[in-house]
Amino acid sequence: MKYVSTRGRAPVLDFADVLLAGLATDGGLYVPEELPSLPGATDGRRPYVDVAVETMWPFVDGAMAPGPFVAMVADAYAGFDHPDVCPLTEIDRRLWVQELWHGPTLAFKDVALQLVGRLFDAELTRRGERATIVVATSGDTGSAAIEACAGRSTLDIVVLHPAGRVSDVQRRLMTTVDAPNVHNVAVEGTFDDCQDLVKAMFADDAFRRDLRLSAMNSINWARVMAQLVYYRSATEAVGRCAFAVPTGNFGNVLAGWYARRMGVPVDRLLIGSNRNDIVCRWVATGALVSEEVVPTISPAMDVQVSSNVERVLFELLDRDGARVAELLGRARALGTVEAPCDPVFSAARLDDDETRSVIAEVHASTGHLVDPHTAVGIGAARRLRRGGDEPIVCLSTAHPAKFPDAVEAATGIRPPLPDRLADLAERPERFDLLPADLGVVQAHVRGCVGTSARGGASQHLP
Numbered sequence: 266m267k268y269v270s271t272r273g274r275a276p277v278l279d280f281a282d283v284l285l286a287g288l289a290t291d292g293g294l295y296v297p298e299e300l301p302s303l304p305g306a307t308d309g310r311r312p313y314v315d316v317a318v319e320t321m322w323p324f325v326d327g328a329m330a331p332g333p334f335v336a337m338v339a340d341a342y343a344g345f346d347h348p349d350v351c352p353l354t355e356i357d358r359r360l361w362v363q364e365l366w367h368g369p370t371l372a373f374k375d376v377a378l379q380l381v382g383r384l385f386d387a388e389l390t391r392r393g394e395r396a397t398i399v400v401a402t403s404g405d406t407g408s409a410a411i412e413a414c415a416g417r418s419t420l421d422i423v424v425l426h427p428a429g430r431v432s433d434v435q436r437r438l439m440t441t442v443d444a445p446n447v448h449n450v451a452v453e454g455t456f457d458d459c460q461d462l463v464k465a466m467f468a469d470d471a472f473r474r475d476l477r478l479s480a481m482n483s484i485n486w487a488r489v490m491a492q493l494v495y496y497r498s499a500t501e502a503v504g505r506c507a508f509a510v511p512t513g514n515f516g517n518v519l520a521g522w523y524a525r526r527m528g529v530p531v532d533r534l535l536i537g538s539n540r541n542d543i544v545c546r547w548v549a550t551g552a553l554v555s556e557e558v559v560p561t562i563s564p565a566m567d568v569q570v571s572s573n574v575e576r577v578l579f580e581l582l583d584r585d586g587a588r589v590a591e592l593l594g595r596a597r598a599l600g601t602v603e604a605p606c607d608p609v610f611s612a613a614r615l616d617d618d619e620t621r622s623v624i625a626e627v628h629a630s631t632g633h634l635v636d637p638h639t640a641v642g643i644g645a646a647r648r649l650r651r652g653g654d655e656p657i658v659c660l661s662t663a664h665p666a667k668f669p670d671a672v673e674a675a676t677g678i679r680p681p682l683p684d685r686l687a688d689l690a691e692r693p694e695r696f697d698l699l700p701a702d703l704g705v706v707q708a709h710v711r712g713c714v715g716t717s718a719r720g721g722a723s724q725h726l727p
């Protein structure tokens with residue numbers, strides 16, 4: 266499989282190069298040159314790993330041998346704490362919840378990143394290279410990326426989080442991972458400061474080359490690819506259906522949109538947003554207008570630049586990269602732009618009170634505790650459902666114990682962590698506290714990479 270950039274001016278690459286490159290050199294995102302067709306449901310339900318291998322193979326074909334790929338996929342999902350990997354539960358008539366949070370960090374990003382970490386490791390090993398993954402996180406991405414990289418000899422990972430501004434559970438899932446190649450930095454600043462530091466490090470050519478910086482963010486095609494699988498496995502279990510998806514950077518729902526274009530029986534895509542509703546407004550009005558980010562109780566969706574929308578625009582503009590580049594240039598210059606949208610999307614927005622009401626209502630009527638992100642998706646499904654029996658699968662993106670305050674406020678019940686993480690609060694933490702200063706952070710990152718290559722560990726702080 267070959268990959269082209271959504272802006273049409275970057276070299277055509279194969280899977281392995283797209284994996285390591287992340288963003289294309291023309292600023293665009295890589296997409297497959299041709300979408301394969303995914304055959305419809307076979308007889309009965311198949312194990313998740315079988316669906317995963319069959320779904321993803323066309324995308325990696327040519328970059329890997331089949332045997333090692335099958336073994337890698339099996340290994341990526343062996344650590345999930347449910348035999349179905351992404352199990353389905355019917356919470357109402359023909360309304361299902363698909364739990365995507367049985368991986369190590371209790372959120373849906375593990376489904377893709379557990380595989381992507383292994384893909385990076387295999388490709389870097391083949392090339393005899395090392396890379397440094399640098400990530401800014403407001404919570405969930407950092408821990409999922411750390412679990413994807415921890416202990417891999419080809420990778421160092423440096424994660425910047427805003428000091429004092431991530432939840433206890435989120436911070437501990439990052440800082441208690443004990444591996445010499447994992448480096449946590451608490452930045453004295455906001456998430457935006459962390460993100461600016463990461464962007465500045467990537468923009469520094471010499472620094473980027475020296476440390477072979479790389480990213481595992483949600484624009485990486487391999488993440489979208491791994492997310493196709495649960496859409497397909499859900500439709501194999503329940504038949505043709507709509508999906509309700511709590512949305513931030515648009516990576517998760519984008520996979521459903523591609524799955525549909527590849528022949529998976531996805532009917533409609535129902536987008537749930539919190540108050541950061543750029544995608545909702547695009548679906549409703551056909552305009553992309555970015556606004557200030559406001560904090561909510563579903564922080565993983567506090568996003569106002571949904572980068573992955575670019576891939577939809579590329580298809581809707583007949584794969585004309587020049588038109589995509591022109592449209593996004595105007596969006597940047599004016600802060601607003603008319604952009605085509607696909608009628609398979611519907612969208613609903615829930616504020617924090619409405620989200621807490623959904624958590625309370627789902628608990629009262631079904632006994633299930635859902636986290637605030639999942640609740641936004643379920644709320645969107647209920648609001649946008651056509652009739653009482655349209656089949657809908659609501660993607661559940663986080664374990665309720667990852668956001669215990671919101672769940673407790675809505676239900677009076679504080680959800681416990683799974684047994685394997687019960688002692689999380691007692692595990693020793695490891696991170697460095699640094700000012701939001703590019704020079705200081707760059708020097709630190711250089712030091713981290715040098716240390717772990719020699720097998721040492723970074724400084725311990727209380």
Ligand SMILES: *Cc1c(COP(=O)(O)O)cnc(C)c1O
Pocket residue numbers: 372373374405406483511512513514515516517518565566638662663
């Ligand atoms: C990242 C995340 C989302 C948003 O997913 P996108 O792919 O960015 O739309 C939703 N819920 C949780 C819990 C997340 O971690």
